Amino acid sequence: MKRKGDILLQSEPFVHVLSHKQRGRRCDSCFKSGENLKRCTMxxxxxxxxxxxxxxxxxxxxxxxxxxxxxxxxxPLDSVWLMLKLVLKQKAGDNGQSIKNDIGWRNFSDFKSHSEEIKCDQNRTEQLSKIVFTLRKLLGDSSLPPGDKLMETFGKMVINSFTVCDGELQPIGVAIYLSPSLLDHSCEPNAVVTFQGTKLTVRAIKDIPDPSPAN
Ligand SMILES: [Zn+2]
Ligand SMILES: [Zn+2]
Structure with a gap:
């Protein structure tokens, strides 16, 4: 039994990008605001x-x-930057730490890609081709992954991105977490998501009984 207010899960991001509106005002790593932020000299x-x-x-x-x-x-725009991070992670063979759920262990490579839906969605395919155009400039000579792989990564990104908010619920960035995707998208929410910096916390907003063993 989970009581109202209990923490259901906490997660550090797999990838995160500070919103362009916050750049220079907040730390790109922890998202905290600061006066004398140090710039990467490179x-x-x-x-x-x-x-x-x-x-x-x-x-x-x-x-x-x-x-x-x-x-x-x-x-780069926030969405392009997030995609760049995912492409670089995949090049490095990093799919994040596996999280156990009912089905078994899974990480970013096991996320559903929803490629078929995206192929039929004109807005999404246009968004992807714009992203790929900029990715090519960003990556320079180092090769882009093949088109179907990019479509897959883009699908995973679109479905699993969270808008990270500050204490006043102002958006400050975007991130992908490996565990919250395991939560059911319920029409009757029984949990609420909050952030401390980039760390995500999911709390019960009502008492949630344990699933019965018969199910
Ligand atoms: Zn920091
Ligand atoms: Zn740098």
Whole structure:
């Protein structure tokens, strides 16, 4: 039995991008606001609270840093940047830590891609071709994944992106978490999502009985 207010799950993001409106006002790693943020000296785009936040972000930033530098002073849109991060993760063979659910262990590679629905959706296919156009500039000579792979990644991104909000519910970024996708999208919500920086917390907003063993 979960009681009202209980934490159902907490998750750090698999990928996250600070909203372009917040760039320079918040840390690209932890999303906290700060006065004297330190800029990455190589790309001159991302900014951090301190060396610790920079170090924390380096595994993710080292791949994108030369890409950002390549197109500077242009800065990619949030959706393009999120896609860039996913493409780079996949190139590196990083699908995140597997999370166990009813069906078994799963990570980003097991997410449903919804490719078929996207192929039939003109707005989505146009959005994807714009993203791919910019991705090609960002990645330069290093090859883009094949079209069907990009469509798959894009589908996973569209379905699983969360808008990260601050305490006043103002959007400050976008992120993909590996565990919340396991939650059912219920018409009658029994849980609420909040954020501390980039960390997601899901809490029960009413008492939730344990599923009966007969089911
Ligand atoms: Zn920070
Ligand atoms: Zn950089």
């Amino acid at each position: 790309c001159k785009v991302v900014r951090y609270c301190n060396a610790m936040c920079q170090k924390e972000d380096w595994t993710s930033h080292k791949g994108e840093c030369p890409c950002l530098k390549r197109v500077f002073p242009d800065v």
